[in-house]
Amino acid sequence: MITEELRERVTGWFAGRLPAGWQPADVTIDREEITVVLTIDDVEATAAVEGSEAALAEARAGRASAFREETREQRMEIAREAQHRYERTVSWGVRVGEHRELWTHVAAPVMTRLRQPQRLVLDTLVDAGVARSRADALAWCVRLVGQHEGDWLAELREAMTTVADVRAKGPSA
Missing domain, CATH: 3.30.300 (GMP Synthetase; Chain A, domain 3)
Incomplete structure (x- = not known):
């Protein structure tokens, strides 16, 4: 992080x-x-x-x-x-x-494991011509989430930063 x-x-x-x-x-x-x-x-x-x-x-x-x-x-x-x-x-x-x-x-390449229902979503995007490959389809999905959930993601990042700051102030191992 x-x-x-x-x-x-x-x-x-x-x-x-x-x-x-x-x-x-x-x-x-x-x-x-x-x-x-x-x-x-x-x-x-x-x-x-x-x-x-x-x-x-x-x-x-x-x-x-x-x-x-x-x-x-x-x-x-x-x-x-x-x-x-x-x-x-x-x-x-x-x-x-x-x-x-x-x-x-x-x-950057990102490795992920997807179950069949998630793979079917990616395959549908490929078959429909929205994406050239599963990798492109997954990138498309991530961009879409980023566009539509930007405020929520910003709030989540802020919360994670606060947690990291608190941890840093705690006792060292």
């Missing part, structure tokens, strides 16, 4: 290490990966994008692409330092207005 202390340390390190123009950064941590999503300036309304949602979306995607290329070397250097310090892969992303994209993030 990721403790609140680790979360604060990693977030603090990135806040101090990232250039001022890359702030604020949204830092997410799990056992394998640290994902840093940078917020950069939105595109300005110009005659080319004014009134057209499609043009605005493409302008934002273009700004994200340019930022990715322009900052590649600096991001790689920061990632190497963080990976050495925290023993996790560092992945990057960017938010430009309503546009958000992640670059080269980890797709």
Whole structure:
């Protein structure tokens, strides 16, 4: 489990290490990966994008692409330092207005055992063309739960953090 202390340390390190123009950064941590999503300036309304949602979306995607290329070397250097310090892969992303994209993030394999009723659900999704494989179907299900149960999951994570903090204050073995 990721403790609140680790979360604060990693977030603090990135806040101090990232250039001022890359702030604020949204830092997410799990056992394998640290994902840093940078917020950069939105595109300005110009005659080319004014009134057209499609043009605005493409302008934002273009700004994200340019930022990715322009900052590649600096991001790689920061990632190497963080990976050495925290023993996790560092992945990057960017938010430009309503546009958000992640670059080269980890797709970690997860082993699970499912009984026939659960496998049948996955097979139905595959047979219907919703997913290409059972693995894709399972990932689709997890994304759906995350979207619809986000508040509940956030409350659960907060409760787990509180339990971890209490345990840390207890007697050591």
